[in-house]
Amino acid sequence: MLFTDSFHKLKSTLSQGMLAAMTELTIGELSERSGIATSAIRYYEDRGLVRSRRTTGNQRRYERPVLRRLAFIRTAQRVGLSLEEIEDALATLPSNRTPTKADWSRLSRGWRPRLDAQIAQLERLRDTLDSCIGCGCLSLKRCNLSNPGDLVADRGPGPVFLEGR
Numbered sequence: 001m002l003f004t005d006s007f008h009k010l011k012s013t014l015s016q017g018m019l020a021a022m023t024e025l026t027i028g029e030l031s032e033r034s035g036i037a038t039s040a041i042r043y044y045e046d047r048g049l050v051r052s053r054r055t056t057g058n059q060r061r062y063e064r065p066v067l068r069r070l071a072f073i074r075t076a077q078r079v080g081l082s083l084e085e086i087e088d089a090l091a092t093l094p095s096n097r098t099p100t101k102a103d104w105s106r107l108s109r110g111w112r113p114r115l116d117a118q119i120a121q122l123e124r125l126r127d128t129l130d131s132c133i134g135c136g137c138l139s140l141k142r143c144n145l146s147n148p149g150d151l152v153a154d155r156g157p158g159p160v161f162l163e164g165r
Contacts (some may be wrong), residue, residue, distance in 0.1 A: 024061040027052075034070040041070070047083065049073060049090055065098045080118055081111070 031038045044050050045060075050069050052060040069090065076086045089107050093099045 024053075024063055025066070027060045027062070030062045030066060030070070034067055034074070036070055036074060044070070044073065047087060049083075049087060068098070079115065081114075085111075085114075 025033065027038050027041055030036075030041060034041075041050065045052060050062065050066050052062045052066075055061060072090075073086055076089075077083070089110070092107070093103055
């Protein structure tokens with residue numbers, strides 16, 4: 001009880017700016033806590049994915065919920081979402097409050113078809129590679145990835161067999 005009373009007295013005597021400075025993170029602290037390079041954080045800020053405020057000395061200060069946004073960005077990139085997709089998703093989140101579970105669920109439902117397609121592509125890759133991992137491509141007559149004479153060039157660039165085209 002004594003600690004709580006002391007905290008409330010201290011809080012009431014501090015200006016809002018001083019209180020914000022105590023709870024905000026510098027770009028270095030944000031980088032250390034998130035595991036994301038400061039250059040990437042600045043890039044994300046330039047793209048509008050995260051926001052900071054500037055001190056009178058023009059230094060960036062980030063609110064703690066930015067850590068959650070950075071974790072979301074990093075995770076979304078790891079599962080193959082582009083920055084454009086991430087940007088579009090984050091633009092639908094409220095800027096005046098921390099996103100709720102319902103906000104994240106809505107985003108997740110929107111990405112489900114995209115992620116299901118990605119999972120199916122990975123399964124095709126796994127199933128196709130099962131037959132040739134041990135052969136070292138010595139038997140191109142039986143290889144599911146072989147394209148002698150470039151016969152599938154008209155289907156487009158890249159690994160058309162693995163992409164299911």
